[in-house]
Amino acid sequence: MIKGKTIKKAIFFLSAFLLSAALLFADDITISASVNKTSLPLNDSLIYSVTISGNISNFPEPQIKLSDFNVYGTGRSQSMSVINGKVSGSVVFNYTIVPKAIGKWTIAPASIKYKNQTYTTEPITVEVTAAQSVQRQTAPQSSNQNQQPQRAAQSQNGGKIFVESSINKKTVYENEKVVYRFSFYTNMDLASNPEYYPPDFGGFWNDGSQPKNRQTVIDGVRYNVSELETVLYPISTGDKNISPSRLRVAVRDFSMPDNVDKFIAQFFANAGQTQVKDLETKNLKIKVLPLPQEGRPNNFFGAVGEFKIKAFVDKTQVNTNDPVTLTVEVSGDANMKSVVKLDFAVENSLRKYDTIVSKATADSKVFSTILIPLTPGEKTIPQIELSFFNPKTKKYETVRTQTIKFIASGEPVQEEDVYKSGQSGAIGKDINYNKQISDIKTYAGNYIENKKFFIIFIPFILLLIGAFMFKNLTKKLQSISFKSKGAKFNQAWRFIERAEYEIEHGNIGGLYDLIYNALIEAVCAASGLKTQNLQNSQILDFLNSKEIPQSIVEKVKKVLDKLNLYKFAAVRADEKSLKEMLNGVKEIISELKQ
């Protein structure tokens, strides 16, 4: 057999591997809920936040129950962090909610289901007081709102919803940032989340949208406003048209016909009918001007906006032939997509590699360049310039980084030593050239995905099973028929020896079987009998037919009768009788052997 230690080690190794894998992939999720205030007047709103955190990447959306509140807006923010090498993330779902009535209300626990487990928050109690009187106010009209709201739906009880769209500038330059704002005003109950159909932004580069929620008062009426700001960059000049945005919204109308008694109407106050409304904004026109030719610098590559620039290196003291990364960060209220490249030169003692964009966001862009000092001494990276067109001043402007210095020490580097494939972080100047194809061998798909591949194991598994079966069968056969005559007599003597040992130690229990086996083994050896499972009479008949001397047959018969007697009758043999019987069997074996 295999050594026990080896098996234990193998099992330990496998268990440790499985355990560590299980721990590695174990999820740890927490969920909590909070509100930004626990007491508010009826006409105010609060933000209900549900935070889910854990080491998972796809956070499920929580199930919330806000039956005593109207939900006017939702938002979601997600973050990931690495603390002590462990990555964890969290997502916060914010719901802007407005109470329906005065009183103490409990926000039921929010819950999420993840991998068949349910996680819930604690309930939160909120006190709603009487509404504060609303002073007559006008809606905040910012100077950049160019369009009047288009009132699109009104219920009989005065609830209103409407949408409007606006752009922050009517006339812009090519590549200048334009913000398109879609606003949805409501003071009615929404039956479901509205469906937003954005306009056709043809002729503009769409840089994504950001949702916002706020409240406003127009003509003394408070509205919840959901806004979507889309950042656009015109990509061609001329008069542009932004088609209407559309919003499909399902609202509940609680109004009753005028002739219905107020007392009856209150019973149906919660049974509003759901109506689907399609709202649409107006067309917006925008004029896109070409960038002026006058005063255009030579190093202008199309950047439009207001930019800032800064640069730094990752180390100020290096060895020659070690890479230094120069990082240039361009930021500002501008079109970052219009910053396509940075053009700068360095001194000859520095090997400069291609500048790559290592990070790009809506308001910043980071360029990285690897420099390798070829000679020792102080190295200077000159000012890096970015020329751009500033739409505010309507002029071309230039921003510059500061001059950067670092010290290189060590031996001068031969040009051909600068780059070796696979060397510490240095990147080649170019890709390696094409390969000469001399073999058109087609690689198979993944074997592991092909069920037929596993057929190769079948013969070996069958071999193992066959070997097991053969081994067992041989063992069985060897025990009886296929043993040699001498082996059978030896086996008979071994039974006798064991029987003697048992008598000496007073163990009579299995003694009869040992004596019987010894006798039968010897009889089989002498007569060529092939099976042991025979009746006594059959054994004797067989011995008679094989010309075994009658005296031996008689002795065998006597032993078999005695064994039957002691084995099956309520007669118990003493030690002397047993020894006599054993001696009798020994005699029989000796005679049969002769």
Added chain:
Amino acid sequence: MKKFLCFLSVSLIFVLYSFADDSAIFNQISNAESAFKNGDYNKTIEIYETLIQVEKINNPYFYYNLSNAYYRKGDIGFAVLNIEKAYKLSPRDKDIRNNRRYLLAMTGQTADDGLIESATALFSLNEITIIASASVILLILSLTAFLFFRRRFIKQALSLFIILSILFCSLAALKAFVVLKDRAVVLSASVLKSGPKKDNAVLFNIPSAKIVSVLSSVDDWSRISFKDNDIVIDGWIENNNIGKF
């Protein structure tokens, strides 16, 4: 005898036919390389794409040369896609490793993979599958031998193959975990949307050549995710903007 001759003739026809077939492919490769030298990258791309998609030749060097042609043409998304395909089939090839590293660095990505990727980077999935299968077969054979011959060296071999089988099967499982993950390259700068519809809100812009994980697919859209500055970003993108590998 007649039967034998007939069999021989048929076999020869097949052999000649296959040689003719190969020589046609080599001619096409030669045309592709000439076009590459002359700067006609479109023709090079056309030939290699035909060989890969029509002739179904799944060869790392075809992907490598195709990646070079896309790179020279300035189509970085396709260049990254094809170098990733080449790397998947032949992870030890120096040129493939170098160009992959170069292209990823150029697109602001890193070729430094995680622990699992590094542990299994030396072998392709098929290579490690074969090694794991061979160790399991040797384990079965040594166990069979052990049933009949209880010799010391067989015991030692059995112990060795148990350990090797566990080791290589684990590595094969890890490699499969890495390779069989649905990954894709963004072929051209696109936008991520909040759902699998054109009408859904735009979430982010995603640059070309970005390597992303494909989480699920609905109709012509795929939900993808990628890590940016330790933040996991996910959203929906149209399938024709990504190339899976």
